[in-house]
Amino acid sequence: MKEKNSNSFFSKLKQKYRLIVMSDSTLEDRLSFRFSGVDVITVLTIGCILLFVCFLLLVGYTPLNEYVPGKASSHLYKELIAITLKTDSLEKKLLVNELYLKNISAIVNGEDPINLSTENILTLSSFEAELSFKKSKEDSLLRIAVEAEDKISLSSSDKKGSLDMENILFFSPIKGVITNGFNRKKEHFGTDIVAKEDEPIKCVFDGVIVISHWTSETGYVIGVQHANGVFSLYKHNSILFKNTGEYVKSGEVIAIIGNSGELSSGPHLHFELWHKGTPVNPENYISF
Structure with a gap:
């Protein structure tokens, strides 16, 4: 029974039909189409495939792909x-x-x-x-x-071409009167210089700002790392002009003299000079 039904289904698909277009006034045949069920299925299948291919081309190679959900734009x-x-x-x-x-x-x-x-x-x-x-x-x-x-490279392993402290021409950070000198025994590792109010403080040598902050004891402090292990420190400033990481040149203004910090007894600059982790007397290398 099933075989008969399947045979009848395929026979219906192969059965020919004719579509005739006639004139309403004269009943004359204008167009005539002859087809079967298989022809209709074939045409519909090919049409669907062509539409799908056109859709893929539009989505893949035109700006329409930006409107596809989940796909980011080229921008x-x-x-x-x-x-x-x-x-x-x-x-x-x-x-x-x-x-x-x-x-x-x-x-x-x-x-x-x-x-x-x-x-x-x-x-x-x-x-x-x-x-x-x-x-x-x-x-x-x-x-x-x-x-x-x-x-500036901070490496000290390469000794060739390195400068000694005596061979470095330091720029004076400020011109004034020395009120308290370097004293290692009293643990005063710098030089105190009194100058005019609002006097600019200059960098003694080319380097990179590594300290630029405020503390309760020393006020506004700025420190510069130079080549060959030389480090300069400036304390009790009123204003700092440079931030950490900035490169400064010799003689460039980095701060203004001040009286900030609990350890300051008046407007002055406390200047320290270090070489490879050891404090040195600034007066031996700089004329204030």
């Missing part, structure tokens, strides 16, 4: 890539700053400084291996190299 992709590259650069800058701060801490504490020329590159190389944006590797390494050259 959003570009912004995402730009943000990722900026994040990559910021992470490397933070890493370099961290190495600089570690080096400065080691120098101030009298420990062996970190060799940035080797540890910096090795650390960044391992950091680069975790990133998927390979195109930014060369750019990031070049940026680190340029920053290291511009801001």
Whole structure:
């Protein structure tokens, strides 16, 4: 019985039909179409396939693809890539700053400084291996190299061409009268200079600002890390013009003389000079 039904179904599909278009006034045949059920199914299938292909082409190669739910626009992709590259650069800058701060801490504490020329590159190389944006590797390494050259290398392992304290021409931070000199026994590791009110304080040598803050005892304090393990410190200021991480040149104004801090008895500058973690007498190298 089932075989008869299936045979009758296929026979109906193969059965021919004729579609005639006649004139209403003369009853004359205008058009005539002869087809079967199989022809109708074939035409519909091909039509659906063509429509599906056209839809895929429109969605894939025209701006209509931005309206597909869950698919981001090309502009959003570009912004995402730009943000990722900026994040990559910021992470490397933070890493370099961290190495600089570690080096400065080691120098101030009298420990062996970190060799940035080797540890910096090795650390960044391992950091680069975790990133998927390979195109930014060369750019990031070049940026680190340029920053290291511009801001001053803190490494003391390379003795060739290094300057001694006697060979460095220091700029006087301020012109005034010395009221209290350097005294290691009394743990007064600097020189106190009294000058005119609102007198600008200048950097003694090229370097990078590593301290720029306020404390209750010394008031507004600013410190500069120079080449060859030299460090200069300026205390009791009224105004600070530079922030941590900025590069300053010799003679550039960095603060204004003041009377800030509990340890200050009047407007003056307390100036300290350190070399490789050891305080030295500023009067031996600078004329105030």
